[in-house]
Amino acid sequence: MKNYILNRKYCTVVTIIFMMFVSLLFNACDNNDNEGGAITISKVYLEDVNSSVLDRQVTFARLGQLIRVEGAGFEGLKKVYINGFETYFNVVYVSRTSMLVSISADTPTIDADPAVRNTIRFVNDSNEVIFPFEIRSGAPVITSISNTLPKAGEMITVFGSGLTEIEKVVFPGNIAVTSGITSDEDGEFFTVTVPAGVSTNGGSLLVEGANGGAYSPAYFNFKKGVILDFDGNGTHGFWGSDVGMIKDADLESAAIGMQNISQGKYVPHRPSRIASFAAGANRCSEAWTAGTGTDNWRGQLTPYIPASTPLDQVAFQFDIYVPQDWTNTGYLKICLINNFNGGAWTGGLYNFVPWLTDEGKVVPFKTAGWQTVTVPLTKFYSFSKGDFTFEDVLAFREAATYQNFGVWFENSNVKWSNVSGESSELEFPSSATSVSVYTDNWRIVSLNTPVYSDFSN
Structure with missing residues (x-):
């Protein structure tokens, strides 16, 4: 039944487009008595075979989109300028009352001459008309946020593309900000101050600007996903007398950082009692959750991130502060369970080499x-590699003898083949280091991103 419905929709799309093109071809063969006459524009339609509305009347369109212009006097049309840019059109798809034209990706938008921005100019031998019509760049996209668990009053930077002239940011809890937003001219980022009252359930940011709207992934202020923040959410676990084991006494709480400040206690991955880490050393320091009998990811997280969620829609997030250059040596080993050896680049872990x-x-x-x-x-x-769901990770942890989630500092050599997965002889030898690396607010979050539509239906 599903295939039948899809095929029927495809046939409907093809039929409508075919009939529209036949109509254009037929009208194009009509007499050209009015060539060079007055041109009038009445309506513009967006042609979108991927939409439930294939031929939709619109007041704006984006670069790369196909539009159908209705009016009169198109016979003998010689030139079309969109935002001042001369735009190619096929005369086969021009009739007396309608024409098709694709908006070139080279069309200027915010950098267009203000005198011609958001206009389409139609020209024949004797007449021309300028029609006001908004031209937008490609739909904006949010790729990352500088800090997804900031305090109210702190500034964050939102990165992506098409983020030009952002006018409004809606935070979880439907808290809207319309002032104090600074946008990058190239649309690669903007900054905004976090308001009070943002929902602790977290969710997506909704941003609106010159190119339309976009959502972020649903990971902003998602405090429900915190598995350990060293301030009472989650349980810090430690044991034994190993020098590298980070215990409660090793945690720090002095306010550090600029713009986004530390929040209560946090982990120094080189505790103050350790002056430096030797070259070639594994498991230099380690911080863990309490693990078996205490951690309960299924109970805590699945009410918000169903176990059936595709795994590429789930992530581990943490906040990091590195006050001096960290380079050439050392990395963080992030472990789903406590069952790995130093130097490992396989299994339920990830090595973070920033x-x-x-x-x-x-x-x-x-x-x-x-x-x-x-x-x-x-x-x-x-x-x-493979098609996994969040259930696979939950089951992996639940089957482990030691269910502690942990992050440790490792200072062994780094092979590029391990990092990239490609065959390579490139290697980065380790060296002694006294770098200071701090983390906090370990959490599991959703990467699900709501779909933004330019149209209400």
């Missing part, structure tokens, strides 16, 4: 204040 770029270049990592790191659970090596 000073290495995706191209294998060393770039020192440093933060001015606390910022959020998002690690999709599909980054964990056991779950990086």
